[in-house]
Amino acid sequence: MHSTVSLDQFDIKILVHLQRAGRCSNVDLAAAVGLSESPCLARTKRLQETGVIRGYGADVALEKLGNHLIVFCEVTIGNHRLSDFARFEAGAGRYPEIVECYNVSGGYDYLLKIVVPGMGHFHALMERLRDDDIGIEKFVSRIVLRQPLGQRGYPVSLLVTGTPGWE
Structure with a gap:
């Protein structure tokens, strides 16, 4: 069994935004999720240290x-x-x-x-x-003949809270 990490609404927003824009700056991420820069950076580091964020990569066409x-x-x-x-x-x-x-x-x-x-x-x-x-x-x-939907990121809000959270 995998251990889970407790996440709140800001953690979820960080994950959702980083799935869409992994190269954004901490300033842009903080603005997007409604936090000041220092707490946003601390939360992002915690998500990395606990293994929730495994890494960052390029979406290659x-x-x-x-x-x-x-x-x-x-x-x-x-x-x-x-x-x-x-x-x-x-x-x-x-x-x-x-x-x-x-x-x-x-x-x-x-x-x-x-x-x-x-x-x-x-x-x-x-x-x-x-x-x-x-x-x-x-x-x-x-x-595969064609791919009508590509990787869109995981439905983080649904997995954590049980509600879709169409961000």
């Missing part, structure tokens, strides 16, 4: 980098001992093309999000994964 393919793969592994899950996860973690990996319930064991330059690269990746003998019994691939 893949279409500006050239051809790419996003593929979701449903992976079933052959055995279900803890060591088998660990072997698969360690093996999948060696490939930078696998940008997200979820252990899920249902008809398969893992959902992978894969980003590659094209179909040939994806095919070669799947061959390498099978050759690595990391326990893959079966996989089903789903190629």
Whole structure:
């Protein structure tokens, strides 16, 4: 079980704003959430120190980098001992093309999000994964045709207070 951190309305506003504008200055953040600069900075540091804010990153526009393919793969592994899950996860973690990996319930064991330059690269990746003998019994691939909604940040207010808080 993960430990939770107690958050108030200002912490929630800070998180919501930083998801939208992670590069904003503390002055701009304080103004956006209705705090003075010093308490805003202290709260942001506390959110970082407690691990609520894991880091900051760039939202890269893949279409500006050239051809790419996003593929979701449903992976079933052959055995279900803890060591088998660990072997698969360690093996999948060696490939930078696998940008997200979820252990899920249902008809398969893992959902992978894969980003590659094209179909040939994806095919070669799947061959390498099978050759690595990391326990893959079966996989089903789903190629993304378009993305009508992108990553919009997490619904922080809903998760903390139970109310949507359409900020």
